[in-house]
Amino acid sequence: MLKRIFYITLAVFIGLQFIPAKIENPQTDSSLEIKAPEKVMAVFKRSCYDCHSNEVNIPWYQSIAPASFMVKNHVDLGRQWLNFSVWENYTEKEKDKKLKGIFRTVYAAMPLASYLSMHEEAKLTKDEIQMIRDWTGKAPY
Numbered sequence: 001m002l003k004r005i006f007y008i009t010l011a012v013f014i015g016l017q018f019i020p021a022k023i024e025n026p027q028t029d030s031s032l033e034i035k036a037p038e039k040v041m042a043v044f045k046r047s048c049y050d051c052h053s054n055e056v057n058i059p060w061y062q063s064i065a066p067a068s069f070m071v072k073n074h075v076d077l078g079r080q081w082l083n084f085s086v087w088e089n090y091t092e093k094e095k096d097k098k099l100k101g102i103f104r105t106v107y108a109a110m111p112l113a114s115y116l117s118m119h120e121e122a123k124l125t126k127d128e129i130q131m132i133r134d135w136t137g138k139a140p141y
């Protein structure tokens with residue numbers, strides 16, 4: 001009986017691997033990328049780019065289903081809301097809204113908690129949060 005459950009589980013796990021969940025990093029003109037002081041960019045790249053850019057970095061264990069479904073969902077949704085790689089394609093109104101969103105979300109909501117549990121290095125320090133908030137408050141947009 002146990003053996004049977006094991007084999008069924010194994011079969012389901014293997015089957016899941018065939019469901020496509022690949023994340024693409026579309027080629028993007030670098031002139032469209034958001035422009036910010038180096039320190040601000042470093043934080044965005046370290047803590048936000050894995051979901052909000054076209055330069056997503058996927059460790060091997062996150063390419064394995066079912067984790068890959070969650071990662072793909074985060075990246076698809078994350079890019080939909082805010083994609084730093086195509087910032088210059090946004091209208092002034094959209095940029096303004098997104099900067100306000102960044103100001104608000106870096107306080108606690110972003111990066112996502114589930115992501116931080118796997119990426120300790122993405123956690124923002126108090127100083128970094130303040131720096132991002134200062135910058136989004138007076139960014140030239």
Ligand code: HEC
Nearest residue numbers: 047048050051074077078081082101102105110111112115
């Ligand atoms: C693990 C993936 C992931 C990371 C890393 C991440 N985000 Fe997000 N972000 C999302 C997803 C998914 C959404 C879509 C809305 C939701 O699910 O909350 C989102 C939505 C947003 C929004 C729009 C939502 C709103 O309420 O305005 C902003 C702004 C945002 N993220 C900023 C950031 C910033 C800034 C960072 C880095 C400090 C970051 N995110 C890191 C996944 C991520």
